[in-house]
Amino acid sequence: xxxxxxxxxxxxxxxxxxxVIKCTYSDSASNYxxxxxxxxxxxxxxxxxIRSNVGEKKDQRIAVTLNKxxxxxxxxxTETQPEDSAVYFCAANRMEYGNKLVFGAGTILRVxx
Amino acid sequence: xxxVAQSPRYxxxxxxxxxxxxxxxxxxxxxxxxxxxILGQGPKLLIQFQNNGVVDDSQLPKDRFSAERLKGxxxxxxxQPAKLEDSAVYLCASSLxxxHQQETQYFGPGTRLLVL
Numbered sequence: 001x002x003x004x005x006x007x008x009x010x011x012x013x014x015x016x017x018x019x020v021i022k023c024t025y026s027d028s029a030s031n032y033x034x035x036x037x038x039x040x041x042x043x044x045x046x047x048x049x050i051r052s053n054v055g056e057k058k059d060q061r062i063a064v065t066l067n068k069x070x071x072x073x074x075x076x077x078t079e080t081q082p083e084d085s086a087v088y089f090c091a092a093n094r095m096e097y098g099n100k101l102v103f104g105a106g107t108i109l110r111v112x113x
Numbered sequence: 114x115x116x117v118a119q120s121p122r123y124x125x126x127x128x129x130x131x132x133x134x135x136x137x138x139x140x141x142x143x144x145x146x147x148x149x150x151i152l153g154q155g156p157k158l159l160i161q162f163q164n165n166g167v168v169d170d171s172q173l174p175k176d177r178f179s180a181e182r183l184k185g186x187x188x189x190x191x192x193q194p195a196k197l198e199d200s201a202v203y204l205c206a207s208s209l210x211x212x213h214q215q216e217t218q219y220f221g222p223g224t225r226l227l228v229l
Contacts (some may be wrong), residue, residue, distance in 0.1 A: 043222045089156070099216050101158065103156050
């Protein structure tokens with residue numbers, strides 16, 4: 001089955017700096033890779049996703065890159081702000097398995113002001 | 114648009130007791146998921162419904178966990194009897210359920226369960 005590894009487990013950056021979180025997946029057939037943000041005590045919320053026919057996607061300060069050959073994808077947050085502090089989860093999906101998502105263990109991002 | 118609703122938000126029980134959680138998905142969403150999120154980990158899928166049918170329950174501990182979605186809308190997840198290791202947040206999510214595209218899953222606020 002699919003296995004998703006996420007690094008680092010914690011990340012501290014200064015406000016205004018960039019943050020990068022990386023995930024690797026095991027199943028080469030995975031074709032959908034969402035990123036969720038979860039603030040303390042709140043529900044996970046989708047912030048960006050990428051499909052396997054695209055190498056990069058941007059949405060304002062957030063971008064995701066995908067390397068299918070190496071089976072890894074990364075979340076990039078530029079010009080970080082204190083409100084970016086949260087836990088970020090990556091996930092990988094296989095459409096053949098009914099939209100099943102396998103999540104990484106999460107990255108705690110702290111943005112210091 | 115109303116989001117995914119869950120209740121209760123918090124529950125404290127003793128081991129060997131029973132507990133049930135309720136989920137109301139976004140209106141019109143055919144697919145419903147139950148996840149278990151243990152502290153410090155990512156959500157783990159327990160069961161997935163498409164309308165009132167089970168798509169995947171391979172990670173559901175069927176000796177103690179059960180779930181149903183009888184009318185293809187609301188769903189309940191039950192644990193009987195609970196163990197200490199069941200302490201976690203139980204998240205419900207839903208998606209449109211078109212079945213042909215990778216779909217966004219929308220999560221509810223979760224039920225935080227503590228088993229003493």
